[in-house]
Every structure is written in C-alpha cells, then in structure tokens.
Amino acid sequence: MPLEDTDRCVMCGLCLPHCPTYGLTRQEGDSPRGRISLMQALAGGQLPADDRLTAHLDGCLGCRACEAMCPSGVPFGRLMDEGRALLREMREDRPKLPALARPLLRSDRIGRSAAALLHAYQRSGVHGTLSRALDRGRLGRALSLLPPGAAPAIPGGLHRPAGTPRGRVSLFTGCTGAAFEGGALAAARDLLLALGHEVDIPGGQDCCGALDLHAGDAAAARACATRNLAALGAPDTPVIALNSGCRTQLHEYAQLLPGEAGGTFADRVRDLCGFLLEQDLESLTVDSRPATVAVHLPCTLRNVLREHGAMLALLRRLPGTEVVELEGNAYCCGAAGTHMISHPQAADALLAPKIEAVRRLGPQAVITANIGCSLHFQAGLRQADIDIPVVTPAEWIWSLVSGQ
Ligand code: SF4
Ligand code: SF4
The missing domain is CATH 1.10.1060.10 (Alpha-helical ferredoxin)
Known part of the structure; x- marks a missing residue:
C-alpha cells in the first residue's frame, strides 16, 4: 500500500x-x-x-x-x-514537465535536433539578453542555467578501439546527453577506447525517468524505463551511466519494473569511475603537472549509491592531481533535478557557501558526476565572476591523457 x-x-x-x-x-x-x-x-x-x-x-x-x-x-x-x-x-494543477522541454529529453533524431537548436541559441548572443528579460519566470531561470556554449552531441553507434577489443560496454546518454553532455560523453568514450573497449551508444534511449517519477508520475517513468530496456537490451554488456542521478534511477528499475527484466538490467548498470578502477590505467600516459581539483559529491552518489569512494580513489590515482573534497559536501547544492528551476531562492541559498568555498580554494577545476549539479555550479560560478571550469571525472582524466 x-x-x-x-x-x-x-x-x-x-x-x-x-x-x-x-x-x-x-x-x-x-x-x-x-x-x-x-x-x-x-x-x-x-x-x-x-x-x-x-x-x-x-x-x-x-x-x-x-x-x-x-x-x-x-x-x-x-x-x-x-x-x-x-x-x-x-490536485489537477500539479506541474508536469513542460511540453517544450520534452524533445530535449530524447536521444533520437528529434532530441539531437532540439539540442542543436539549443546550442545555436546559446551561441547567438540572444541568450544573455533573453535570460535577463525573462528574469522572474521559470523560463528565464531555466535559460539562466544554460552554459554559454556546449559541445556537440557525440555520434551514436558502435565505436571500435585500435587493435583487438578487450570487451564491450554500452554508454547511457539519457535525456541530457545530446544537449549538455557532448564533452563528458566524448571524454568517457575516448578513455574507454584508449583502454581497449568497444563503446556502443545505442539509439532509442530516453530519459532515465527520474524527473517524471519525482514529480509523482510513475506511469511516465515506467514508459521511459521500458524504452531504455529496449534500447540497451544486449544482455551481457555493462551499461555505463555517467550521471549519478540517472544511475540511481537505472538501478531502481528493479522496483519500477518488477520482474526479471528490470532486475537484470539494474545489475548491469555500472559507474564509470568504478569500472575504470578495474582497468589497466598504467597503460595510459598521464600528464603529471601539479593541479588542485575540488570535488563536489552529488547527493545520489553519496546518500543513495554510496559510490563516491570510487570517484575519489580514481582521481587520487592521477599523478600530480591534488584532490580536495569541497567544503559542505554533506549538504545538497540545491540543484536537485528541477528544484533549481522551481525553487530558485532555496537552490541559490544552498549553493552560495559552496561557491565561496571554491573561491577560497581556487582550484584548476571543480569536478562532479551529475549534470544537474554541474549546470547549477556553472551558473553560480558565472554569477560570482569566478572563471573555473566544472567538469566530470572523465573529462578531467582525458584532458591529462590527451594533453587538451
Ligand atoms: S531519523 Fe527521521 S525519518 Fe528516521 S525515524 Fe527518526 S525522525 Fe523518522
Ligand atoms: S530535503 Fe530533507 S526531507 Fe528532503 S530528502 Fe533531503 S534531507 Fe530528506
């Protein structure tokens, strides 16, 4: 009951x-x-x-x-x-995800076209003016959270490493992959390829369903889960999801879709950091110039998945990288899915001490493993005039491997 x-x-x-x-x-x-x-x-x-x-x-x-x-x-x-x-x-007046945002929550042709339109808008120069003009409304708030530019979506399909593959993994792109995570997904793909894995990026993926489920719409969340099971169906392939929020939801498919399919799928879902820790990292040539990174731990990683140890351990394996856990990591940054749009004052109040902690530390990068936290941090740093990038662990590691 x-x-x-x-x-x-x-x-x-x-x-x-x-x-x-x-x-x-x-x-x-x-x-x-x-x-x-x-x-x-x-x-x-x-x-x-x-x-x-x-x-x-x-x-x-x-x-x-x-x-x-x-x-x-x-x-x-x-x-x-x-x-x-x-x-x-x-109540009949409960908010649903705006119809306008739905195309961005898809990974197919429509999702990629919507992401391309969004990126064109971000580059257009209208972005700042429109965000300011719509300052008070939810749309204005949502636009203000968009970074000024974004890497393009990575192509789907099977990507092959040089030489004989050691195995195959599937990459979960979810709903934000095309619009916001081109850089993070490209870095993860390139790292996995460099370590000898085939990387499959299947089409037909959908949002993990968390946004709908947390808004009280379990039927919409189940529909997302069903589409993802169909898209990522290859039974023996690990499914790597970069975002801790999505990964939490994918693990919970066992409860959302009771029965074998949901449970078997949940067992295949892997954290990129934990997966990388099992690989031959010594085969990579890593730039060992000294750098300090501030690690923000997303709530889903810390409170639900409890996998933050893998992210910290992986980063600490990098020669030259000093890893500092950001002050206040025990508290949410306020991003919390769509909370940063629906409750801007609370979201900003929770973020403010973290932005000040970044200012005091002055790291080369802030590292986090959740796109919501990342967008919220990026907006907070922009507003505070602090020019420090916010990246995923994969992007940081790949920048040291590729020299970019
Ligand atoms: S810790 Fe909080 S939720 Fe848990 S039993 Fe006590 S009051 Fe209830
Ligand atoms: S905001 Fe408070 S009540 Fe809600 S999940 Fe977090 S700790 Fe629990």
Missing part, C-alpha cells in the same frame, strides 16, 4: 540536522519527520491537499540525506515519490 512505510518512522528527529531544507527554514514541515507526518495525514484524510501542505512536500530536494542516516531505515525517497503521486491524484 502506498505510504505504508511512513509507519517505520519513530519520530526520533535524528534526521533533522542533516536536512538542508530544515536548515534553511527551521520549520518542522520542511523536515523529513514533518514531511512524513504530513504525508500520513494526507493519506489518512486528516489534512487536505492544500497549497501549504503541497509547498512543504514540493520543497523537498529528494537529496535523501535523511534516508542515509535514518536508524529505522525509512525509505524516504520512495515515500516522497508516493506522496507526490497522491498529490497528483488529489
């Missing part, structure tokens, strides 16, 4: 100091414990789905810091998805 697991909460309050939104407002309704009580009251009919209750539930970042430390094992992330699905049943 939906929301049944709210009963596992013993109301101890141990999660409260770990909740970023409670830290901002100090209101019980913006804490994990308070949100659980509100969901219970909503499900039991004691409270209506009014604007006040909705705002408390919508304010949740989904960072799952509460879930990571809860002694009772309350599955907060799943409960919040169920709570928002209940809100969707009770």
